Amino acid sequence: MNEKLVQSTGNGLQSSIPKLNVAVIGAGLVGSLAALNFARKGYEVDLYEYRQDIRTAELVQGRSINLALSQRGRKALAEVGLEDEVLSTAIPMRGRMLHDVKGNTSIVLYDSCTKQCLYSVGRKHLNEVLLNAGEKFPNIHHHFEHKLSPFQEDAEAKADLIVGCDGAFSAVRQQMIKNYGFNFSQEYIEHGYLELCIPAKNNEFQMPANYLHIWPRDTFMMIALPNQDKSFTVTLSMPFKVFADIKTPKDLLEFFIKYYIDALPLLGEEKLIKDFFKSKPQYLLSIKCNPYHYESKAVLLGDAAHAMVPYYGQGMNAGMEDCSLLFSIISQTGITLDKALLQFTESRWRDAHAICDLAMYNYVEMRDLTKRVTFKCRKFLDTTLFRFFPTIWVPLYNSVSFTSMPYNKCIANRKWQDKILRNIFYTILSGALVTATALYVTNL
């Protein structure tokens, strides 16, 4: 069984080796993309989703409404021929628009050199595009509102491979956690988030559309991403105890007047009060594990393998990149499935852990550092060096968001840059000290 040869015939359905049955658990963004990839390789794919079909669902609960699509996600979409379709309705965000406590704004472009940008996409729309593309494959069988106990039910007994794309609370992973040697951690942060909305006004955006808006406030922050319908989805992130201290509409308005004065009229007092109190702040957690596979039988992709806090905008992109990597490995001629899955784990876990850590760190940076002088100096240095040496000096944010450089290498790259800047700094400092000493001694 572990010696099964995986199909390596591109998207040809006429494979010379027996077709494998794949059960993909979870028809979210990563699951529906994985299903497409397997189908293109000629596998028989059963795609299971315990929620109803998102295309006919009224409301999608407990997940952010829009997402920032960047290079890694784009590449994975391009591989299944969907990049153009997705980008055609996405809203480019060219930089961060920072809102200070008085309501003044300033712009920090993501990439003033090569003009790369993030794209705001609706989760529901993107999922629909992926599912619709899957409908065209006779070898993808959709099963919505179908709850599975993995490794147990008949539906899966026939599967040669189970692909767990079932998110941060993955049931597939819950089975794997019992295996010896399965390393795992789940870490909640003491901050929660709550989504609000800045509606369109006279069918127009109420703020400049082509930016990711950030209101950094040291220990907490608010961000806003533009939607297709000219509204903004606003995410308020802060410690649970700060949420808990806002008990009445009066508390809430005072809080917004103090911290988010410019956003208040855009949100609308009445609507803000209604939106804020109708739902509880959501928990945020980081999940790491290793390995991602179990023999030739199961593999985890996306949040099931590496859920992260949302502050690098890489959760979806990293999950989609999992698909790129897995299918590039499976496409190697003659590789067996167990070896392919092992190779997937080995070449992925360090990068996945790295982006989980970066996401955690970027929360501090977004809410706090963006305001500091040291951060601005570094940003200026990075931008300048990037402009002159665009292939050599790629700043961390840019390498993560606008390249496919392995995440772990992005960090190594940054450490190398830190070292160079530090050496330059100390060289200048030593030079100054030597000069000062010489002058002092001369004057003695």
Added chain:
Amino acid sequence: MNEKLVQSTGNGLQSSIPKLNVAVIGAGLVGSLAALNFARKGYEVDLYEYRQDIRTAELVQGRSINLALSQRGRKALAEVGLEDEVLSTAIPMRGRMLHDVKGNTSIVLYDSCTKQCLYSVGRKHLNEVLLNAGEKFPNIHHHFEHKLSPFQEDAEAKADLIVGCDGAFSAVRQQMIKNYGFNFSQEYIEHGYLELCIPAKNNEFQMPANYLHIWPRDTFMMIALPNQDKSFTVTLSMPFKVFADIKTPKDLLEFFIKYYIDALPLLGEEKLIKDFFKSKPQYLLSIKCNPYHYESKAVLLGDAAHAMVPYYGQGMNAGMEDCSLLFSIISQTGITLDKALLQFTESRWRDAHAICDLAMYNYVEMRDLTKRVTFKCRKFLDTTLFRFFPTIWVPLYNSVSFTSMPYNKCIANRKWQDKILRNIFYTILSGALVTATALYVTNL
């Protein structure tokens, strides 16, 4: 329900407040000790164990045969009046006896000042003592060979409080892991262990009995603890790949001749070969979580809360100390159960995480550092300072093993000592440099 007042009437069975029903899951060392503590406070206790009664079991599988009892475990046993009984049959170990690769031995006492020592106790015997003591309480009801799905079965539905003492793979914890805000990690190390035996010869110990024997070999090691029947239980710890490379009896003997030449005749070639190949090396893992409780409904103690690698000999001692702490909190007048459990989590998690980390670190120290000159120098400094300032300068190992200082404070204490030694070192070094410079300049 969360407002239940816990009983604070010592061991009086005539409490003025309604009796609580407690379900203790797991009748191992920590579970049977916890049951005793609850019973002494007048609770109705159901003690569930999925294995058979250890007192009638032929063989206890998958757990080490003997253990090093130290201060924290002794204190917890004293609290239920069992310390003397346990110590009467335990074997004191006054220090480490180090065996080098040629078979030469040297002794490092644990405490040459106050003469404190570890005690080697048999797991089975200790468990028996605890269960027998429990039999005397009419309010403890034993249920052996009883497998539970926590939170689900009738047996537990009637319990006011579920106490998870069900070890590293705790089923109680498996329910709690689904709760929002439950932080958890499990980390396997790449080393496994296998137990061997040096039998008694002519009804005598084959090595000096009052030591913990260590054969440090850099990347792996072997240790031996004395048993009541004058045998030694020997534990071989090494990377799984080193185990895997020993494929034949010939490989095994060559390996022992190379690394453990003095142990070979004591183990006996034939018996060694039989013992080594009859079982597979066992996995070792570290488990951390936080919180340890769920409202007023459940709490985790011992390995279920904080499994650790066995290299500080603190797994059992830390689990027993959990009982000391929990019952000292519950004994506070007027405290409600939910507040008691919250206080238990808050005052315990940092210390439990600390001992998990120390245990991991001590594995490196035992197998590697004990041989190094720097380690010996530090040991000498520590011992000397401890001798002169026995209440001020307690070395790390001694504070962990021979005091009840919170584990986290033991580490803080060590950092403070490191800082002082480092400052002394740099002061001396700077003094020497200044002197040398002055001499050099004078001669210019």
